[in-house]
Amino acid sequence: MTRTLTATxxxxxxxxxxxxxxxxxxxxxxxxxxxxxxxxxxxARDSLERLAKLHAFELVWTNKTQVFExxxxxxxxxxxxxxxxxxxxxxxxxxxxxxMRGGGNAMVVHRAAITPLDAWPWYEKLVGRxxxxxxxxxxxxxxTVDKGFPATYGLPERWIxxxxxxxxxxxxxVKINPVLNVDESSYxxxxxxxxxxxxxxxxxxxxxxxxxxxxxxxxxxxxxxxGEQYRDPQYLLHLMGGIYWTATGLGQRR
Numbered sequence: 001m002t003r004t005l006t007a008t009x010x011x012x013x014x015x016x017x018x019x020x021x022x023x024x025x026x027x028x029x030x031x032x033x034x035x036x037x038x039x040x041x042x043x044a045r046d047s048l049e050r051l052a053k054l055h056a057f058e059l060v061w062t063n064k065t066q067v068f069e070x071x072x073x074x075x076x077x078x079x080x081x082x083x084x085x086x087x088x089x090x091x092x093x094x095x096x097x098x099x100m101r102g103g104g105n106a107m108v109v110h111r112a113a114i115t116p117l118d119a120w121p122w123y124e125k126l127v128g129r130x131x132x133x134x135x136x137x138x139x140x141x142x143x144t145v146d147k148g149f150p151a152t153y154g155l156p157e158r159w160i161x162x163x164x165x166x167x168x169x170x171x172x173x174v175k176i177n178p179v180l181n182v183d184e185s186s187y188x189x190x191x192x193x194x195x196x197x198x199x200x201x202x203x204x205x206x207x208x209x210x211x212x213x214x215x216x217x218x219x220x221x222x223x224x225x226x227g228e229q230y231r232d233p234q235y236l237l238h239l240m241g242g243i244y245w246t247a248t249g250l251g252q253r254r
Contacts, residue, residue, distance in 0.1 A: 030083050106219075137162060137225060141158050142181070143157065224239075
């Protein structure tokens with residue numbers, strides 16, 4: 001009887017792993033090495049692959065823009081990881097625009113927010129801000145603006161962080177919803193390389209935000225310059241919260 005019960009339980013559980021292993025969504029990550037951002041790639045890939053296993057989503061990692069020539073509708077979201085949209089050729093840009101108009105979603109991380117002036121206005125509108133110069137990497141205090149947004153869950157109200165705190169403008173009058181700000185009194189917003197000028201933005205200095213573009217969700221975080229940061233548990237909580245919301249639209253406390 002014991003052998004029969006054991007066999008029955010074994011057979012009953014055969015179908016369970018497949019059900020539990022179903023991925024919730026598929027995320028495309030474009031990560032191309034460039035002059036200032038390349039050391040992060042193996043670290044970020046390892047960390048994101050672990051997050052994908054932990055949270056049951058499928059991660060497609062690529063450094064080839066040709067993936068944008070395929071069917072993007074299979075992806076719940078596309079992440080530009082330290083890789084700006086300017087890397088896409090005109091045909092690939094058109095496909096991505098079509099994806100967003102069809103309800104696709106995008107996540108923009110750090111260097112991906114920077115694009116040459118007027119090179120692709122549509123992408124600048126997707127980012128929601130134009131990134132100009134930025135001060136040198138410094139330690140400052142990041143402040144939580146929206147405690148009800150998933151990318152802030154697990155972060156303190158005031159978070160000591162070292163990064164390039166981008167200075168942004170809004171030439172296209174895009175409305176964004178700030179998630180994190182940086183306290184400019186906690187670092188020197190004018191500390192920059194000789195020959196360049198950086199001015200403070202003031203009390204409202206967003207460094208992470210979300211908004212809608214075309215028919216899709218967009219989450220932007222300008223944090224993530226240093227490769228070692230992609231091992232940091234709090235930063236990975238920030239990224240995972242952004243991935244979760246961008247891909248599903250869920251988890252936001254209103």
